[in-house]
Every structure is written in C-alpha cells, then in structure tokens.
Amino acid sequence: MRRPFFDQDELSSNPLAFVAMLGLIFWSGVVVLICASRIATVFFSAEDFVISTPYQVCEQPLNNRCETHYSIVRADGKVGDFVPFGYQFKHGLLVEGTHIAKSAASFSYVIDGTFEPWPYLGTHVLALLGGLCGVLTWLFLIRMGILPLWFRAKNE
Numbered sequence: 025m026r027r028p029f030f031d032q033d034e035l036s037s038n039p040l041a042f043v044a045m046l047g048l049i050f051w052s053g054v055v056v057l058i059c060a061s062r063i064a065t066v067f068f069s070a071e072d073f074v075i076s077t078p079y080q081v082c083e084q085p086l087n088n089r090c091e092t093h094y095s096i097v098r099a100d101g102k103v104g105d106f107v108p109f110g111y112q113f114k115h116g117l118l119v120e121g122t123h124i125a126k127s128a129a130s131f132s133y134v135i136d137g138t139f140e141p142w143p144y145l146g147t148h149v150l151a152l153l154g155g156l157c158g159v160l161t162w163l164f165l166i167r168m169g170i171l172p173l174w175f176r177a178k179n180e
Contacts, residue, residue: 052158
C-alpha cells in the first residue's frame with residue numbers, strides 16, 4: 025500500500041500549516057495582480073510628450089508626503105500633467121526638455137532619440153512567475169488534502 029504524502033493526524037492538528045497556506049495564497053495573489061497590472065500598463069500605454077517643468081505636490085496639511093509631477097507638452101501641443109509610477113523610468117532621466125515617445129504594444133521608450141527598454145521588465149516577469157508558482161503550489165496542496173483535512177478535524 026502506498027504511504028500518504030502527508031500525515032493526516034499531524035496536519036489536522038497543526039494550525040501553522042493552515043495559516044502558512046493562507047499567507048501563501050494571499051501574497052501570491054497580491055504579487056500576481058500587481059505585477060500583471062504593471063506589465064499591462066506599460067505594454068499598452070502610448071505616449072509622446074516633452075517634459076517642460078517638474079514640480080512637487082504635497083499632501084496637506086502636514087506636507088510630509090510629496091511626489092513629483094511633470095508639466096508636459098504633448099505632440100498635439102496640449103499642456104498636461106504627467107506622474108510616472110514610482111519606477112517607470114531610470115533615476116535622473118526625467119529632466120526639462122526630454123522628449124519621450126512610446127508606442128502601444130511595446131516595452132521600449134524612445135527618449136531623446138535613443139531606444140530604452142523598460143528597465144524593470146525582467147524583475148516584474150520573475151515576480152509574476154514566482155506569484156504564479158505560489159498559487160499553483162497552493163492548489164497542489166489543496167489537491168493533496170491539507171486544507172480540507174484541517175477543516176474536517178476542526179469541525180469534528
């Protein structure tokens with residue numbers, strides 16, 4: 025007879041296994057959602073503008089949370105506001121007079137005539153794969169009976 029992969033008596037009395045699995049699915053799901061949304065945002069966005077002036081916008085009344093906004097002039101001549109998400113560009117790239125263009129369905133920017141790939145694509149893909157592995161591991165552990173076993177032992 026085949027020996028079970030998990031000892032049912034040990035698992036049913038161990039709340040640490042249950043909490044660890046809930047943490048695994050929660051954080052894996054968060055990582056998958058954040059990374060997938062960032063990758064999709066960069067991939068599908070299309071931009072063409074010149075940075076005119078940066079300025080700080082601070083939270084009132086304490087002024088302790090500030091973020092940099094950029095006044096931009098779009099290709100059609102309209103003036104707008106641009107707020108990059110925290111790590112969209114390398115540090116020091118967004119200075120006055122910089123021309124940034126990006127077509128939709130790509131991960132590359134044209135910054136002052138030079139092609140620059142999105143510097144954080146590899147990191148996001150690795151984190152996305154790690155999150156997917158966490159979700160798949162959680163599903164495998166459910167299939168092996170850990171979570172149903174824990175609930176069954178607590179209800180009996």
